[in-house]
Amino acid sequence: MTRPGVSAAAFGALDMMEELRDRSADAQLPIASIRVLPEFNPRRLLGDQAFTDEALADLAQNIRTYGVLQPVLVRRRRAEILLVAGERRLRAAALAGLTQVPVIYVDADDARAYEIAIIENAQRNDLDLVTETLVGFQFLSRRLNLSTDEIVSYLHHVRKGRREDDLGVERLLRDMYGTGISVWGQRRALILRMTAAERAAIQARRVDAKVCAELVPLPEGDTRSALLERAAQEGLTARQVRDLVRTEQQTTQPSRPALAVQGDQMRRLLPRLSRLKGPAARRAEQLLNELRDLLDPTPR
Structure with a gap:
């Protein structure tokens, strides 16, 4: 049944x-x-x-x-x-x-x-991976009366064990494509987030789908497009593209204020306060009081 x-x-x-x-x-x-x-x-x-x-x-x-x-x-x-x-x-x-x-x-x-x-x-x-994926999600959307985003969310929750596959999607996907929720909830879902240029590159076999999957974390724009073209021209592997993406993310992230960095460093050192004795302990207490007065000048 x-x-x-x-x-x-x-x-x-x-x-x-x-x-x-x-x-x-x-x-x-x-x-x-x-x-x-x-x-x-x-x-x-x-x-x-x-x-x-x-x-x-x-x-x-x-x-x-x-x-x-x-x-x-x-x-x-x-x-x-x-x-x-x-x-x-x-x-x-x-x-x-x-x-x-x-x-x-x-x-x-x-x-x-x-x-x-x-x-x-x-x-x-002869059906390419991109077309098969887009058609597969469209089919699920029509059959289950859910949006594509809702289907991706459903696959994610089933894959993580957060809900039962009460819609029988695993059986349906395996009967049609030979792969199930694990593949469609991860690798195939990433194709939905690729740009038209990335999908076209996969269809033309200029790059592998795994390479384009590594570009997905980047915002759409010139940098992402340039990395796609470089990957195609130089035959970069997915691992090489992943490293380039990480480098790009690190260079484009706003630098944190120096005080915030020092605060994080100090937070990691606070447990050592209990080890201080004598003059060092009294000096630490004095510094902490001064810091408290700076941060919270409200009269006590």
Whole structure:
């Protein structure tokens, strides 16, 4: 039985994808007869870059050579045929000169169709880490009816043992992505705090995600951007970037007043007062009285 708060449809969609994995095509349909709803493609979350002719060139060439090996998923809505998953294959097939593609029909309303699209993309090897993470959090947000910040907070509290996973997120993440709350509550959550430039650098494989994660403590701005560019150009490791960030933080922190520093030093020495005897003890008492009068001049 599905736990309270977990979408039964989400697990139903997972089961459906298992059944569809090795299923042969139901039909060949004209590409022009299939309507694409962009909002159902999670890859468009970061824009349309993955759907340009240039981005589809390699896939189109493979289709020219081998054909469309995996059917696209479609659903019927009244007189329309709507695409559920496989937009890149569909567009690459058209780019390759095909007029028809193999399809599998799925029985799904809008909510189920979106979940199937998410799951189908999650199971693909070519989905980059950034897109997968942003889509994953968007999926959790829709399924659990929580904001992204609320989801991150939930993952943090579950990971720290401060609450039970009563929404069943661990199972959902593992079924979809093979990783659970520990990974999503830490490494994946850091991607949400990265700049657009840092995410793009990860997608372009200019830097590793671990490198960009070390930049997150810095405020957005020229310094952070410069460190990203340096890391990319010099091939810096995450550890090297961490050291640079720490150095930057130390140099930009406002220096403490000298008296505050001396006060901290004195506080650590106060326990030694009890060791003083004779003239040294009387001198210490005199100094303490003078200091008290300076700090609190109110007549006693």
